[in-house]
Amino acid sequence: MTAVRGFPAFPPQRAGARFATTWWGQAWIKALEDTSLDQTLLRKGRAYAKTGQVGPITVSPGRLAAITEHEYDTVVRVEQLTDAAWERFLDQVAAKAGHIAALLDRDVPHDLVEAAEDAAVPLLPTVGDLEPECSCPDWGHPCKHAAALCYQASWLLDGDPFVLLLLRGRGERELIDALQNRDLPPARSGAAPDAAPDAPAGGVPAAQAFALGEPPLPDPPPAETAFTPLALDPAPGVDVAALAVLAASAAGRAREILLRGRLEPLSEYQDRVRLAADHDLDLGLEPAVQAWRYGGAAGLDVLDTAWTPPRQDLARAQALLESGWDGEPPPHLETWRNRWTLGARQVRYGRDGRWYPFTEHDGHWWPSGPPERDPSTLLP
Numbered sequence: 001m002t003a004v005r006g007f008p009a010f011p012p013q014r015a016g017a018r019f020a021t022t023w024w025g026q027a028w029i030k031a032l033e034d035t036s037l038d039q040t041l042l043r044k045g046r047a048y049a050k051t052g053q054v055g056p057i058t059v060s061p062g063r064l065a066a067i068t069e070h071e072y073d074t075v076v077r078v079e080q081l082t083d084a085a086w087e088r089f090l091d092q093v094a095a096k097a098g099h100i101a102a103l104l105d106r107d108v109p110h111d112l113v114e115a116a117e118d119a120a121v122p123l124l125p126t127v128g129d130l131e132p133e134c135s136c137p138d139w140g141h142p143c144k145h146a147a148a149l150c151y152q153a154s155w156l157l158d159g160d161p162f163v164l165l166l167l168r169g170r171g172e173r174e175l176i177d178a179l180q181n182r183d184l185p186p187a188r189s190g191a192a193p194d195a196a197p198d199a200p201a202g203g204v205p206a207a208q209a210f211a212l213g214e215p216p217l218p219d220p221p222p223a224e225t226a227f228t229p230l231a232l233d234p235a236p237g238v239d240v241a242a243l244a245v246l247a248a249s250a251a252g253r254a255r256e257i258l259l260r261g262r263l264e265p266l267s268e269y270q271d272r273v274r275l276a277a278d279h280d281l282d283l284g285l286e287p288a289v290q291a292w293r294y295g296g297a298a299g300l301d302v303l304d305t306a307w308t309p310p311r312q313d314l315a316r317a318q319a320l321l322e323s324g325w326d327g328e329p330p331p332h333l334e335t336w337r338n339r340w341t342l343g344a345r346q347v348r349y350g351r352d353g354r355w356y357p358f359t360e361h362d363g364h365w366w367p368s369g370p371p372e373r374d375p376s377t378l379l380p
Contacts, residue, residue, distance in 0.1 A: 003171030004060045005163070010152055012052040019049070020154040024108045024164065027124040028157055032142070032150045034127035041140040045147025054148050057156065061169045064153055068145040070136070076146055076153070077131040080169035081121060088119040090178055100179060100206050108161045123168065180207040245279050252278060270297055290367040291356075298352040303367060306337045309349050317349065320374045331379070340375065347375045 020026040036042050048054065048069070055067040064076040081089065092115040093099045099112045108123075116123050132146030142150065156163045162172040170178075232240045266274065276283045277292040291303040321330050334341040338349040346358040346365055354371035357378040372378055 003166055003174060004058060005166060005171070007057045007059070007156060009055050009057075009066075010049075010052060010155065013050045017050055019046070019151050020158060022108070022158045022161075023110070024113070024124060024161060025154040025158045028154050028164075029151070031125040031127060031130055032147065035130055036140075036142060036147070038140050041138070041142070041144045042147050044144035045142070046151055048144055048148035049151035054145075054152050057149070057152065059156070059163055059166055061166060061171075064149060064167060066149050066152075068134070068136075068148060072134055072136040072145050074135075074143075074145040074149050075133040076142070076150055077133065078125060078129060078167045080167075085121045086170060086178075089116055089121045089123075090175075092116050092119055092121070094179060094206065103161065106160055106162075108164075123164065176207070180205050245275065245281070249275055249278060264297065266297065270300060273300055287364070287366055294367050294370050295350065295352075295354070295356060298350045298354070299356060299367065299371070302338075302348045302350045302356045306339060307351070308337050313349065313353070317355070317375050321376045321379075323376070330376070333379075340379075342379050345379055347378050349375075 020029045033042060053069045054074075057064065057066045062078055062080040064078070066074050068074045092112060093103070095115070096112075099109060102109045102112070113123050122129075130142070130150060132142035132150075134143045134145045136143055136145055138144065140147075153163075162175070165172070165175060232238075232243060234240055272283060273285055273288045273292045275281060276285050277289045287303060288300055291299040293299075295302065321333075331342055340347050340349075344360040346360070347355045348358060349355055350371060352371075354373055355375040355378055356367065356371045357369045358365040359368040360366075369378070
């Protein structure tokens with residue numbers, strides 16, 4: 001039986017309503033707009049979509065259809081995947097349990113789409129993949145009615161990516177049944193070579209695995225777990241000392257994650273500075289190392305970047321500066337963006353809301369201490 005889904009007409013939307021908010025919905029819009037030969041018709045299509053000029057939408061394999069204003073029959077066709085392409089797609093979905101869970105949670109992982117593309121399975125349309133048809137007299141490609149239908153379809157895709165899969169040829173129930181009946185090979189199911197004798201030879205069906213639910217996580221290890229340096233024997237072509245530093249660095253980062261719950265990702269430059277600061281490495285990054293030791297990534301950003309803080313932040317700092325002199329007028333500062341200078345002393349405002357002290361040496365500014373919220377405590 002051919003899968004068909006019907007959706008009620010969208011009511012008129014507020015003026016500032018957006019169309020696609022998910023990345024796959026935005027890819028659908030991009031395919032439409034890259035295909036269009038007339039920006040005026042696209043603009044009219046957006047207006048029609050927002051003002052409710054499209055009737056109930058019917059989605060079926062390869063076909064998106066609706067009755068638009070003046071009873072025009074409007075259709076947008078999408079090429080369906082072949083049976084062989086579906087088999088390759090199911091291989092990619094079954095290769096990672098998270099893919100199935102994400103789809104059932106109405107999400108489309110980037111890596112699933114990329115893996116499908118590598119297997120020559122185009123899920124998301126690109127320029128020229130959307131074929132509009134309409135009974136109106138407009139020769140546009142697409143006309144404003146087909147454009148409006150496509151824009152509204154992005155709302156359907158945002159809410160349920162299975163709409164896209166149905167357009168490509170198969171509905172949600174059909175896909176889930178195919179995955180439930182699919183035997184996953186041991187390498188994909190995660191079954192060890194010495195699995196229990198009563199385990200199915202081909203692995204565990206996805207539906208059965210998900211029905212087990214999520215087991216409780218073990219208690220976290222103590223945050224103060226001591227790190228034992230690696231004892232490695234020298235080997236040709238292996239820098240044992242560098243490996244020991246990297247292992248200690250990884251252990252330190254893991255400990256921070258245990259304490260804080262998460263860590264912000266670091267750029268390659270930030271990570272080199274962090275390694276030099278944490279392990280006393282001579283990498284020619286002395287000012288950056290000092291900045292890292294005083295303020296981490298925020299301190300390094302203050303060293304390298306000048307930026308313009310919000311006016312209210314600067315006004316608050318000025319008030320703190322004036323109150324720090326007990327009624328006396330504060331010294332005159334040279335101010336430029338986030339940097340306030342008094343002779344050979346300088347304070348720089350960081351994006352973390354703290355002021356960092358610097359001292360001039362041989363024409364260069366060096367970090368000279370930990371940051372403070374009150375800049376008056378850092379100036380003489």
